Amino acid sequence: MVKIEAIAVDVDGTITDGRRRVCHSALDALRKAEDAGIPVIIATGNISHFSYAVATLVGTTGGLVCENGGVIYHDGYNDNRVIVLGDISKAQKAYDFLFDKFGKDIPFRIVEDSDARVSEITFYKNMSSEPLKEMLKDFDVEVYDSGFALHLTDPAVDKGTGLAKLANLVGYNVENIMCIGDSENDIDFLLAGGFKVAVANACDELKEIADYVCENKYGDGVAEAIDKFVFNQE
Ligand SMILES: O=C(O)COP(=O)(O)O
Ligand SMILES: [Mg+2]
Structure with missing residues (x-):
């Protein structure tokens, strides 16, 4: 121990x-x-x-x-004191793809704190993460399901x-x-x-x-x- x-x-x-x-x-x-x-x-x-x-x-x-x-x-x-380690442009590319795919009917809604989120894009968890993971499997993002939100995070x-x-x-x-x-x-x-x-x-x-x-x-x-x-x- x-x-x-x-x-x-x-x-x-x-x-x-x-x-x-x-x-x-x-x-x-x-x-x-x-x-x-x-x-x-x-x-x-x-x-x-x-x-x-x-x-x-x-x-x-x-x-x-x-x-x-x-x-x-x-x-x-x-x-x-605040050090940014993740690159939000990777999540942005994935989000742009989703937006091109769905337009205004995009089924993922960005959480309210996005103005202050500097390395990720995060969606409300209004569905299972599996379809999102599948759609973004060729993008340079990690899709995390925290149980409370879905995160598009820099895999680095x-x-x-x-x-x-x-x-x-x-x-x-x-x-x-x-x-x-x-x-x-x-x-x-x-x-x-x-x-x-x-x-x-x-x-x-x-x-x-x-x-x-x-x-x-x-x-x-x-x-x-x-x-x-x-x-x-x-
Ligand atoms: O931000 C979330 O989705 C939940 O965050 P957690 O890592 O504290 O569980
Ligand atoms: Mg948790």
Whole structure:
């Protein structure tokens, strides 16, 4: 068992429930970890502004991996605190293709925060991701289904490369980071960390690569993993 020196946690479906409401159990557990000197990193498909608000309100200090690794943020990294790693032009090319194909009847609706999204294009999850993946299979984009939205992401980045870059900048050893997630956009994220945790509501692919699959869903799973592996209280 690795010594856990930092926790990296996904947001939607991991510290929030299926209706995207934040779980008290996760808040308490993450704050307890921070109070014990274990920094918490937010690793999410959400934009940096949203992620910054989450970090502020939850009380986490470990930095941010946003837009599925397309953007990272850390408070202490000189003036260059927001670093864009993903190339949005790849998603734009894929979107232009979809728009040419469907015109105004395009069945994918871009989420409201698109003015602030700098490395990806993200759609509301109003359908299964399979048709979109098939349509864009020849494009240089990764299509992620987070369970809450569909993301067109630069394949050169993911939450795992973002976490590694953040760790390198800040001085975390990724081998000592516990990563907790729920969806297919968390596969590379968990693979980059030292100890891999899937909450009970996670997709099967994530559970397959996890070192530990929680008995509990959503934030209760986060609290379970933190108690068990950070504080060793079964
Ligand atoms: O942005 C989304 O689609 C959900 O983000 P998540 O990575 O925090 O689950
Ligand atoms: Mg999630």
